Structure formats: C-alpha cells, structure tokens
Amino acid sequence: MVQPERWFKRILPQGLLGRSLLIIVTPLIVVQLVSTYIFYASHWDTVARRLSAGLAGDIGAVIESVRAFPAPEDRLRVFGIAANKMDLDMRFQTGGILPNTPPEPPRGLMEQALHDALNDRVQRPFMVDARSFEREVAVRVQLSDGLLEVFVPRKRLFSSTTYIFVLWMVGTSMLLLGIATVFMRNQVRSVRKLAVAADAFGKGRDIPHFKPEGATEVRQAAQAFNLMQDRIKRQMQQRTEMLAGVSHDLRTPLTRMKLQLAMLGEVDGRAELEEDVAEMEQMVEGYLAFVRGEGGEATTPTDLAALVDEVVSRYRREGRELDLHVEDSLVMPLKPQAMARVISNLIGNAHRYGGHVWVRVGKRAEAAEIIVDDDGPGIPVESREQVFKPFFRLERSRNLATGGVGLGLTIARDIVRGHGGDVLLEDSPLGGLRARVRLPL
Numbered sequence: 001m002v003q004p005e006r007w008f009k010r011i012l013p014q015g016l017l018g019r020s021l022l023i024i025v026t027p028l029i030v031v032q033l034v035s036t037y038i039f040y041a042s043h044w045d046t047v048a049r050r051l052s053a054g055l056a057g058d059i060g061a062v063i064e065s066v067r068a069f070p071a072p073e074d075r076l077r078v079f080g081i082a083a084n085k086m087d088l089d090m091r092f093q094t095g096g097i098l099p100n101t102p103p104e105p106p107r108g109l110m111e112q113a114l115h116d117a118l119n120d121r122v123q124r125p126f127m128v129d130a131r132s133f134e135r136e137v138a139v140r141v142q143l144s145d146g147l148l149e150v151f152v153p154r155k156r157l158f159s160s161t162t163y164i165f166v167l168w169m170v171g172t173s174m175l176l177l178g179i180a181t182v183f184m185r186n187q188v189r190s191v192r193k194l195a196v197a198a199d200a201f202g203k204g205r206d207i208p209h210f211k212p213e214g215a216t217e218v219r220q221a222a223q224a225f226n227l228m229q230d231r232i233k234r235q236m237q238q239r240t241e242m243l244a245g246v247s248h249d250l251r252t253p254l255t256r257m258k259l260q261l262a263m264l265g266e267v268d269g270r271a272e273l274e275e276d277v278a279e280m281e282q283m284v285e286g287y288l289a290f291v292r293g294e295g296g297e298a299t300t301p302t303d304l305a306a307l308v309d310e311v312v313s314r315y316r317r318e319g320r321e322l323d324l325h326v327e328d329s330l331v332m333p334l335k336p337q338a339m340a341r342v343i344s345n346l347i348g349n350a351h352r353y354g355g356h357v358w359v360r361v362g363k364r365a366e367a368a369e370i371i372v373d374d375d376g377p378g379i380p381v382e383s384r385e386q387v388f389k390p391f392f393r394l395e396r397s398r399n400l401a402t403g404g405v406g407l408g409l410t411i412a413r414d415i416v417r418g419h420g421g422d423v424l425l426e427d428s429p430l431g432g433l434r435a436r437v438r439l440p441l
Helices: 004-011 016-068 072-085 108-121 161-202 216-266 272-294 306-317 336-353 408-418
Strands: 087-094 124-131 136-143 146-153 300-303 322-326 331-334 357-363 368-375 422-427 434-441
Touching: 016 108, 016 124, 016 136, 016 146, 016 161, 016 272, 072 087, 087 272, 108 124, 108 136, 124 368, 136 306, 272 336, 300 322, 300 336, 306 322, 306 331, 306 336, 306 357, 306 368, 336 357, 336 408, 408 422
Parallel strands: 322 357
Antiparallel strands: 087 146, 124 136, 136 146, 300 331, 357 368, 368 434, 422 434
16 A cells, blocks of 8 residues: 555655746645635625626616506517617516426526525516527516516626636746746756766766856855865876885885895795795785776777677687677767776686676666676675675685686776676676676666
C-alpha cells in the first residue's frame, strides 16, 4: 500500500523549474478559485435575482393593467406598450389553461431566480420554459379568463459580465504564468549550467571559462565553484610536484643500494636484500602511481570499443587467450591512456588467476559497459569491496609476482569514478569473477 506522503511526493515535479512554477501557480489558482466563488456566490447571484425581479415586475404590471382594462382593444394597447417599452412579446389565449403536468424543477441559477421572482411578484400559476427556444424564454401565466404567454429575450435574464469576468481571470492568469515561466527558465538555466560545470569538473574535465550568471545567490555559488576549482588545481599541482621530488629522492638511495649490493660479491643474505630492494622499488612505483593518478591527461572523444580492442590485441600478441565481443562503436569523452590502464589491469588480473578470459563491450541503459569474465577461483563476496582498498591483498605472501602491491583495482576504480562511472565485482556465469565497468554516456 502506497503511503499518502510518498504518493504526494511522487506526483510533485522534481525539477527546480517545475517546483518554482508550482509555488507561483498554486497561490494564483487559490486566488482565482476564491474570486470565482465570491463572484458566483454574491455578484452573479445578485445580478440574476435583480434581472429576474425586474422581468417579473414587468409581467405583474402588465397583468394588473389587463385586469384594470379588460376590453380587447385595451389589452392590445397594453401588449403593444409592453413590446415597445419592455421588450416583451405577449400573446393571450382566451379560455386557455396550463398543462395538467407537474412542472420540471428549475435548472441553474437563472431559472431558480426567475421562479422565485414570479412567485413573489405575479402570485398566479405559471410555467417557465427555458429550453425550447435558443434565444428566448417562454413564461406562461394562468389568468381567470385565459392563458397569457410571454416571450422574453434571454439577454434580459443574463449578464455578459459573467463570461467577461471568467475570460479576464483566465487570460491574466495565463499571461502571468507565461511571464513567470520565461523568467524562471532563465534563472534555472544558470543553475543547470553550474551543475553541468561541477559534474564535468568532477569527471576531470577542464572548465576554463565558466562565467557566473543568474541571480545573486547563483552568482555567489558560481564564484565559489570557480575558487574551489582553482584551489583544487593548485593542490593537485603541488601534490604532483611534491611526489616528483619524493620519487627522485627515493630512487637515488635505492639505486645506490643496488650498486652496493652488486659490488658486495657473493655473500650470505645478498639474494634476500636484492629481493627487498626490488620489493621497495615496486611499492614506491605503485604508491606514486596511486597518488598521482592520471589527472594530467586531457579528456578527448574516444571510441571505447576501439580502445578495448587495442588492449586486447596487445595481450593476444603475448600469446594470451581472449575472446572479445564488441556490440557497437561507442564514442564518448574519455582519458584514453587512463582508461586503457583500467582495462589492462582488469584483463591482467583475469589472466593471472584464470585460464581463459572473455571481454564484452556494449551499451546498457544509457551507459557503456565493459565486462571482463574469467574461469578462475573468483573472490569471496565479503572481500569484493575490500580489494579496492589501497595495499589490500588477498594473497598474503610477500611475493609481488603473485599478488602485486594491492593498488591495481584501487587505481582502476579511482580512474573510472573520475569519469563518473564505477567498477563492480560479481559472480561470473563462467564460474570465476566478473568485473563490470559502467561509464555514463
């Protein structure tokens, strides 16, 4: 069962433009409804009753005149005055009587007001026919010597201000809504541009000329974004320069240690020391690669399928067994060298632990996917997130040839997330591990 709060939130607009217009339109609709209610409850009701009372008074005056002057020629003279001065078409049927059928109940405010006025001013049996004629209303009044028929133009009972008022309200509301939509769209456009710029910068793309625009608050947010962008770039540059110095400082003593070991000759413990130095070199290189990343590479439109095919071809030239299936060409903004490093790392891990590797590239639900399957032992479910942590190794030995330094998957996920995607590890239908790379198109 859907809760009312969730249902209400579901039908509300999700975008800033829709919500802003809702904030503007809701009070406008409330005002229109209140105005319409007041108009129909007071103004229209008052006007309709006054018009009906005037018509009933005219009919009552004619009936009293006919009673005062019963001669046929006097009756014709009174009917002529009513036609010229009151716009009433009157006819008299001598000996006529009203139909002996129950009258239909009045429909609408106009008929109800006319019934009430005739009951008050005429005080004789009558029947109102407001449906047989398009432009007239027929009123039949029973007199002592016959039936009086009165044909009244509808304009005597109807005020055109009703339609004018409704059209004026609807027209002004639509005009105000259109103006509000134009202004709000301009305000929302600046927010969207800021969101696009922040998303692009988060994916490693350069935003060199982002101009603050829009309302004061949006401009302040855009200026804060520009300052943040500059600070992050400076910090990344300083980190890269620092790591370059650290790399040089660490490589120099390691090289000196390797030279001294070579000059020692055959002594006890030399092989173990050389292994330690080699391990230190790989760990330093892996650490530098992790913290440096691929931030300096520019994002360019790249065919992902061709990039994967290039990496797979490199492994095939080394004699590795790979099956590649590419559904279609996928051109998207990528850092090609960084993404090639991701693909190479995943394929290398699959070959290290499995005998055969299957690679697929395709489009799935507005995202590009790279799937790497192997038939190896896989990774336990409880360890699949831990392997993305720096320096975490499932293989606990110190042999770097079997487990590396534990930075490959960390770097791969960092690069893919820098592109706005993610790397997931799942069970492979081939019995091993499946690495799934998703990149938004």
